[in-house]
Amino acid sequence: MRLSGNLFAGLANSIWSALIGLAVVPFYLKYLGIEAYGLIGFFVTTQALLSLLDMGLAPTINREVARYSASGNLQEAGKLLHTLAIVYWSMAGAIALLILVLAPLIAEYWLQSKQLSPQSISHAVMLMGLVVACRWPIGLYQGALIGAQRLAVSSSVSITMATLGSLGAVLVLAFVSPTIEAFFIWQAGIGLVYAVTMRWAAWRVIGRLKWLRFNVDELKRIWHFSVGMSGVALSATVLTQLDKVILSKMLGLEEFGHYMLATVVVSGLYVLILPMFNAMFPRLTTLVVAxxxxxxxxxxxxxxxxxxxxxxxxxxxxxxxxxxxxxxxxxxxxxxxxxxxxxxxxxxxxxxxxxxxxxxxxxxxxxxxxxxxxxxxxxxxxxxxxxxxxxxxxxxxxxxxxxxxxxxxxxxxxxxxxxxxxxxxxxxxxxxxxxxxxxxxxxxxxxxxxxxxxxxxxxxxxxxxxxxxxxxxxxxxxxxxxxxxxxxxxxxxxxxx
Structure with a gap:
């Protein structure tokens, strides 16, 4: 696909996702209140921190698929994708279990609330873990599609799921239950559908080989770049999320909600940044190889x-x-x-x-x-x-x-x-x-x-x-x-x- 086409597809996805995300915030504030919105902000930060467990595999599959694509042998990337998928789905289960165990401690010793009960906060944090686990494999399949320069496919799926996730959440809050627990249950269901759909799209683009198995040799081949990317991801996540982690502890949920509301507005800038990066990175890699x-x-x-x-x-x-x-x-x-x-x-x-x-x-x-x-x-x-x-x-x-x-x-x-x-x-x-x-x-x-x-x-x-x-x-x-x-x-x- 052309560079301009990839860029426009990425922009369409980012712009729509940002607009729909901004549009539903007043409804979240109306039905949940600013403290519960602070919990949503805490969920976003938690999800970013847990991305460290990715171990650099998503950018690795992006780069490897781009290299296979440049050499005209895209289907061979399926061996690596299958191996990494097993790692990813296993990690999703571990994440859900980890947060389930830590939820009561987070509710009691970390988050500060004047209106929400510790039990309600604990249940919300448990559900956050379920949402993160359901959405976890998305990054792998999305990385494969971006590396293959199929941003139109990735963007179409993302636009659909962002719409269902945001508008559906408003309907659930308005007509089913105006609680933070209902919000996260809905997001978990949409996250699972999102992951399964993205998996189907990635394999359709790359094409399945007849025999696929977990291949340790594939992991050995990419480990150097993956470990390096894991270190980069660790430091980058600390740099971009440390303010939120510290403030979530130092501030009450109301003031923290104000800070997260500001970050939601400013995150609109990444509507331009991330699609440009996703379109340019595979092309820069191809020119380096050439x-x-x-x-x-x-x-x-x-x-x-x-x-x-x-x-x-x-x-x-x-x-x-x-x-x-x-x-x-x-x-x-x-x-x-x-x-x-x-x-x-x-x-x-x-x-x-x-x-x-x-x-x-x-x-x-x-x-x-x-x-x-x-x-x-x-x-x-x-x-x-x-x-x-x-x-x-x-x-x-x-x-x-x-x-x-x-x-x-x-x-x-x-x-x-x-x-x-x-x-x-x-x-x-x-x-x-x-x-x-x-x-x-x-x-x-x-x-x-x-x-x-x-x-x-x-x-x-x-x-x-x-x-x-x-x-x-x-x-x-x-x-x-x-x-x-x-x-x-x-x-x-x-x-x-």
């Missing part, structure tokens, strides 16, 4: 520039117009006032994080898992005291301050270390031109918007102005693309196969 450094450099720079061109203006809108957006969305001025400053800081940090997905993709395309592991280890030394200090001082807002400072450091350190080893000499050009130009244009547009909105009381008018400013920044950034980048962009849209 040894075509020229095309690799061009695609790396163009991908970064196009992502930054759209990502930074949207982040700018969130920074300037966060309070108006939340007021319209949830209809509560108190929540809007509390959440808006957190959104502003998280948005800038997440936008910087987004463009760093390209150096990360470049590292993985070369099979260099040690480099991101070193970068993450260095950053972790700084992040932990940052979060603790700012969270103790400023609460939920402190977590957002730490997130921003961390990603500024990540961009500087990560760019320097990446281009000391890969595409040497490109680091400063990449940072000042491919990242810097879209950032400066978005900053100037945001500055103009900040002064203009002082004379307006209408939230709708402010958001419309934000949209106009964001579009203006995007157009200016595209106009400033070098000629060769515009040529490559048109070639990928029209002729890439």
């Amino acid at each position: 040894g075509d450094t020229g095309k690799l450099t061009d695609l790396y720079r163009l991908g970064t520039r196009m992502l930054a061109t759209v990502l930074f203006p949207i982040a700018m809108v969130l920074v300037i117009f966060a309070e108006d957006l939340i007021r319209i969305w949830v209809g509560n001025q108190d929540i809007a006032s509390s959440v808006a400053p957190i959104i502003s800081l998280l948005a800038i940090g997440s936008a910087l994080h987004g463009v760093m997905f390209f150096p990360y993709a470049l590292q993985l395309a070369y099979g260099m898992t040690r480099l991101p592991l070193i970068i993450n280890a260095l950053l972790m030394i700084v992040l932990i005291p940052l979060i603790i200090f700012f969270a103790l001082t400023y609460g939920a807002l402190g977590g957002a301050i730490a997130w921003l400072l961390f990603h500024v450091l990540y961009m500087l350190l990560g760019t320097w270390l990446t281009h000391r080893h890969l595409l040497k000499g490109l680091g400063m050009i990449w940072l000042t031109q491919d990242v810097g130009i879209p950032f400066v244009l978005s900053f100037l547009a945001g500055l103009a918007g900040y002064y203009v909105i002082q004379n307006s009381d209408s939230s709708y008018m402010k958001l419309m102005l934000g949209g106009v400013l964001a579009l203006t920044a995007v157009l200016f950034s595209i106009a400033m693309l070098p000629t060769y980048m515009r040529t490559i962009l048109l070639q990928n849209i029209r002729h890439d196969k």
